[in-house]
Amino acid sequence: MNIQTILKRTTALTLTSALLLGGGTQAFAQEYKNHKETYGQGEITRYDMKRIPAQLERNKDRYTVPAFDASKLKNIESAKGFDKNGNPILLDVWDTWPLMNPDGTVANYKGYDLVFGLAGDPADANDTSIYLFYKKKGEESIESWKNAGKVFENDVVNPDDPHLKNKDQDWSGSAVMTEEGDVRLFYTNRSDRELGKQTLTTAQVNLNHSYNTELTVAGVSDHKSIFDGDGEQYQTVKQFVDQGGFSTGDNHTLRDPHYIEEKGKKYLVFEANTGTETGYQGEESLFNRAYYGGSKSFFKAEKERLMKSNQKQKAELANGAMGIIEINDDFTFKKVKKPLLTSNTVTDEIERPNIFKHKGKWYLFTDTRGAKMTIDGIDNEDIFMLGYVANSLDGKFKPLNRTGIVLHHDLDPNDKTFNYAHYVVPQKSGDKFVVTSYITNRGFFEEQKSSFAPSFLLKIKGKRTSVVKDSILEQGQLEIPTKKRR
Numbered sequence: 001m002n003i004q005t006i007l008k009r010t011t012a013l014t015l016t017s018a019l020l021l022g023g024g025t026q027a028f029a030q031e032y033k034n035h036k037e038t039y040g041q042g043e044i045t046r047y048d049m050k051r052i053p054a055q056l057e058r059n060k061d062r063y064t065v066p067a068f069d070a071s072k073l074k075n076i077e078s079a080k081g082f083d084k085n086g087n088p089i090l091l092d093v094w095d096t097w098p099l100m101n102p103d104g105t106v107a108n109y110k111g112y113d114l115v116f117g118l119a120g121d122p123a124d125a126n127d128t129s130i131y132l133f134y135k136k137k138g139e140e141s142i143e144s145w146k147n148a149g150k151v152f153e154n155d156v157v158n159p160d161d162p163h164l165k166n167k168d169q170d171w172s173g174s175a176v177m178t179e180e181g182d183v184r185l186f187y188t189n190r191s192d193r194e195l196g197k198q199t200l201t202t203a204q205v206n207l208n209h210s211y212n213t214e215l216t217v218a219g220v221s222d223h224k225s226i227f228d229g230d231g232e233q234y235q236t237v238k239q240f241v242d243q244g245g246f247s248t249g250d251n252h253t254l255r256d257p258h259y260i261e262e263k264g265k266k267y268l269v270f271e272a273n274t275g276t277e278t279g280y281q282g283e284e285s286l287f288n289r290a291y292y293g294g295s296k297s298f299f300k301a302e303k304e305r306l307m308k309s310n311q312k313q314k315a316e317l318a319n320g321a322m323g324i325i326e327i328n329d330d331f332t333f334k335k336v337k338k339p340l341l342t343s344n345t346v347t348d349e350i351e352r353p354n355i356f357k358h359k360g361k362w363y364l365f366t367d368t369r370g371a372k373m374t375i376d377g378i379d380n381e382d383i384f385m386l387g388y389v390a391n392s393l394d395g396k397f398k399p400l401n402r403t404g405i406v407l408h409h410d411l412d413p414n415d416k417t418f419n420y421a422h423y424v425v426p427q428k429s430g431d432k433f434v435v436t437s438y439i440t441n442r443g444f445f446e447e448q449k450s451s452f453a454p455s456f457l458l459k460i461k462g463k464r465t466s467v468v469k470d471s472i473l474e475q476g477q478l479e480i481p482t483k484k485r486r
Contacts, residue, residue: 034303036289039278042388042397044320044343044350044404045293046302046375052384052405053377062466063401065383065409065437066456068417073439074475075449078133078147083121091119092442092450093131095172095352095421098478099183102261104356104426106478107177110209111137113478116151116175116185122443122450128169130187132205134215142452142475149217151185151205163199163225168192172352172421174258175205183207184331186268188255189225195245197237198254199228200270202331226268226333227325229254233336234323235273235280250281250317251348251372258353262393265326269340269353269364272323279344281319286312291344306345311374318343318374320350322366324393340364341388341397347372350386356426358460364388364397365406365424381410385422389463398463406458406465407435416440419453425478432468433458434478452476 056063079091096117099107106113112134120127132148157164173187183205191197203223208216229236240252257268274280285291286306292299306315320343326335341364343350350366357363370382385407388397400406411418418441425434439453457471457480473481 030283032284032287034287034289034299037279038290039338039342040396041278041321041339042341042390042399043290043293044341044346044386044399045291046306046346047292047294047298048399048403049346049373049375050302050377051403052408055401055403055405056408061469063405063408064467065407065419065422066454066467066472068419068439068454068472070416073416073448073451074142076133076142076145076147076451076476078145079119079131079449079451080147081119081121081131081150084124084127089121090449091131092122093117093119093133093452094438094442094450096133096436096438096452096476097172097174097423098425098436099175099177100259102176102259104260105428106425108137109134109177109181109183112215113137114175114183115145115476115478116173116187118170118172120442125443126169126192128171128190130170130185132215132217136213140474140477140481145452145476146214148207148215151203151217152220153217154219155203155223158223161223161225163189163191163197163228164201164223166191166194166197171198172256173201176259184259185220186226186257186259188257190255195237195241196252197228198252200226200254200257200268200325202226202257222331224332226257226327226331227254227336229272230275230336232275232277233338234275234278234321235319236275239275240273248317249313253320253349253351254323256352258355260355260393262357266329266331267324267326267337267393269322269324269355271349271351271353271366272321272339273348274319274321274339274342274344278321278339279319279342281317281344283316285319285344286315288344291346305376306374309374314348315345315374318345318348320344320347320368322350322353322364340390340393341366343368346374352421352423354423356424358426360391361462362390362393362395362397363400363424363460364390365422367420367422369420370410379410381412383409383411383420385424387465400463400465407467413441414444416445416448424458427480430480431459431461432471432480433460434473434480436476436478439475
């Protein structure tokens with residue numbers, strides 16, 4: 001029996017006994033025993049996270065996102081759209097992902113690079129749609145990116161799909177070019193009218209290629225929902241709502257599907273929260289030594305500190321996860337699998353899973369914010385990309401660089417060079433990888449929109465990573481130019 005089930009039954013019996021003895025609810029106090037319950041996945045532990053500030057002090061250049069020159073930043077001039085009144089505007093563009101081959105490298109679509117991105121009206125935070133941008137292979141400047149249009153502009157929703165009809169926003173995902181040369185998109189259907197319900201969704205994106213070299217979105221086909229949680233491995237929005245929802249300070253995530261293939265099978269790795277059988281949220285989680293890491297003495301001291309901290313309730317609700325499901329060849333749901341990585345008591349939100357195989361090992365990266373964490377020494381302005389490695393997809397993911405730290409910055413959110421949503425792009429060969437992100441928080445500046453950030457290089461060698469010195473590339477660049485490969 002799962003330890004959470006045992007604890008809940010024990011609590012229920014204690015409450016019943018107290019009421020029968022006439023003590024009422026005042027006589028009842030929850031009691032949880034220290035335990036060490038693991039579920040087989042990798043853990044983002046409190047011990048590792050608490051070591052990161054000192055690690056950054058010792059070797060800041062190795063992990064810090066390069067400083068970008070604000071005076072050189074440019075908007076994506078092709079990112080044009082309309083506000084709710086039909087007026088033409090320049091859009092903010094934030095989370096982006098390239099059309100990739102099944103191994104994660106950048107695909108060649110008829111001589112073009114393709115990038116999907118979230119974009120919307122800078123004045124409307126709820127205006128979030130997926131657009132498709134493209135440029136000719138070999139071109140590197142931000143001016144070379146053109147806009148193929150809004151992906152779901154003319155979509156006719158299947159009325160039999162229980163989730164698509166309630167879609168309010170498009171959120172992040174991934175895209176792969178199939179063996180047939182089709183563009184297959186995976187993304188998150190966000191429903192505001194269902195209290196933030198998120199559903200992993202897919203569609204084939206059909207493109208027109210005109211004689212004057214323009215690409216346009218012709219529409220989508222095979223648009224369908226895949227997965228919205230099962231309750232046991234991954235929290236559902238119903239569980240979230242039934243336990244108080246946003247009013248408790250809780251957060252619900254089930255988004256950012258990232259497509260991978262391994263040994264002839266297809267998978268989606270995604271951001272989620274743990275379910276009832278994989279280490280659920282609640283006060284009892286604070287008594288699980290597995291979430292703390294380190295020694296017994298560290299666990300004792302850290303738990304005592306946390307129980308008296310103003311972070312206690314936030315830690316109780318923190319149960320972020322990097323989930324995985326297997327899908328069929330027709331991109332429908334096949335089987336749920338246990339999480340690859342969890343962050344119980346540390347943070348509720350580990351975003352944008354990015355996973356690929358390199359030299360026989362699987363590398364898993366995730367973006368997260370200090371503002372979501374419950375760790376002393378990490379503050380609201382800290383931005384991280386954490387990384388983990390395993391010898392197989394079913395193996396236990398362990399932290400890169402001893403703690404998991406790969407990238408960090410602590411810029412003021414009002415700084416034009418503020419950047420987030422870091423994404424590691426595998427290359428055809430070598431140990432250097434391109435890191436993309438977006439720059440400038442949306443709606444903060446009249447003249448500077450959220451845009452492709454300058455890319456830069458990250459070196460990965462075994463269990464260690466480092467930012468490559470003097471490696472800043474063009475805004476939105478996806479591949480290493482020949483001169484940088486040397």
